[in-house]
Amino acid sequence: MAAYDARAVSVPRRGKGTHLALLVDSPSRRAHGAAASRLALGLVEVGAGHVELVTYSDDPPPSWLPPEVSVHRLGVRRASRVLMPLVHHLRDTRPDVLVTRMVHLNLVGIAAAWLARRSSGWTGRLVLVQDHPIRLSHASDPHDNKWAAKLLYRFADGVVCPCPEVRDDIIRWAGLHPDSVAVVPNAIPAPDRIPAPPHPWLADGGPPVFVNTSNMTPWKRLDLLLEAFDTVRRRHDARLLVVGQGPGAEEAAHQVARLGLEDSVQLVGWVDDPLAFAAHAWAFVLPSDEEGFGQVLTEAMSVGCPVITTDAQGGGPRFVTDDGRYGVLVPRGDAEALAEAMAAMLRPDTRSRYSGLGLERVQAFSPTACARSLTAFLETRGELAPR
Secondary structure, three states: OOOOOHHHOOOOOOOOOOEEEEEEOOOOOHHHHHHHHHHHHHHHHOOOOEEEEEEOOOOOOOOOOOOOEEEEEOOOOOHHHOHHHHHHHHHHHOOOEEEEEOHHHHHHHHHHHHHHHHHHOOOOEEEEEOOOOHHHHHHHOOOOOHHHHHHHHHHOOEEEEOOHHHHHHHHHHHOOOHHHEEEOOOOOOOOOOOOOOOOHHHOOOOOOEEEEEOOOOHHHOHHHHHHHHHHHHHHOOOEEEEEOOOOOHHHHHHHHHHOOOOOOEEEEEOOOOOHHHHHOOOEEEEOOOEOOOOHHHHHHHHOOOOEEEEOOEOOHHHHHOOOOOOOEEEOOOOHHHHHHHHHHHOOHHHHHHHHHHHHHHHHHHOHHHHHHHHHHHHHHHOOOOOO
16 A cells, blocks of 8 residues: 655645535544544644534533634534534535535535525535544444445545545545545544653553553453453563443453453543543553454554554555555464564564654644545535535
8 A cells, every 4th residue: 555645745735715614423522523622623733614513412522622612512412413503504604515425414514504505505525534444334333224334335526545545445435535534543633741750650650551442332442452462472571451331341340350451451441631641551452253444543643653453344444554664564363473472572672663663643633634625525526516
């Protein structure tokens, strides 16, 4: 796979009156909210015009979001009730481009765009974000209807995806013209500070600590991580912190007990700033079976934390690590290979090398770089031209 470098994108200067609206469930929580807000930050940095987050949650925007990004709340709390408030918003504010993400919100966006055009003559364009191969989106959330996407995605003005494999998948599934689908990775800003160690194990002088951040769904494969770490722990003095919450927490706790790892593994639960854990970890480990991007990888890289990841379906980790050049890439589902990679990372010279490589790689995923990829695609597609 060729290396992706958004810094090479040349973007024509845009008019100051351009209005881009980004629809997302939350401006600050979960990966989708972070991705939308970071893209909004980049759009401001490249002078894309008026940038707006449109949301149906009451969550506050992130503290680092610039004041130039406005936040509009639709006044509903469920995706199923977004349609008509969104139609009214398109009618009243008339953005030049509406960007939606997640399959079910993409379908709402398609319906809202059609209604707004029919009822009020809205002339803006609709761009969908497809974050995962469509079959994986449907498997993780049955409300993300892949069959409706197959039928309706062609009515959008464009689709963007976080990595090439996801792009190729949606082109095949929905029968889209390749020129209508672009790669726009999820952005990661440089941290403005490194917080203090959030856990006693992360203080200086202790054994090396591996960190994983997970929503603990089955495809995140905590079982694989714990199996691999058990192998590492038999030969090396190391520890593991798992940050997050989700349906697999109870089973993970049982596995920790079965393996006798209570003294070296902790399930931390939900935290407000998981990046603080990666900032002080020896390495970050992602054992997933499925990842359309792997945002936790770029987050870890941004604070100098080396990454070890499985070659997950969806192609995200392979793309982020550039075929393993900037992080350690091991076969999906291979506990032995994962354990070997973790043991190898315990060597200080290996860790130092991958720390520097990760910091180099994330420059290609800066908010500015990702925003330039989007605006270049919009220019190429003529998305801002009147309908």
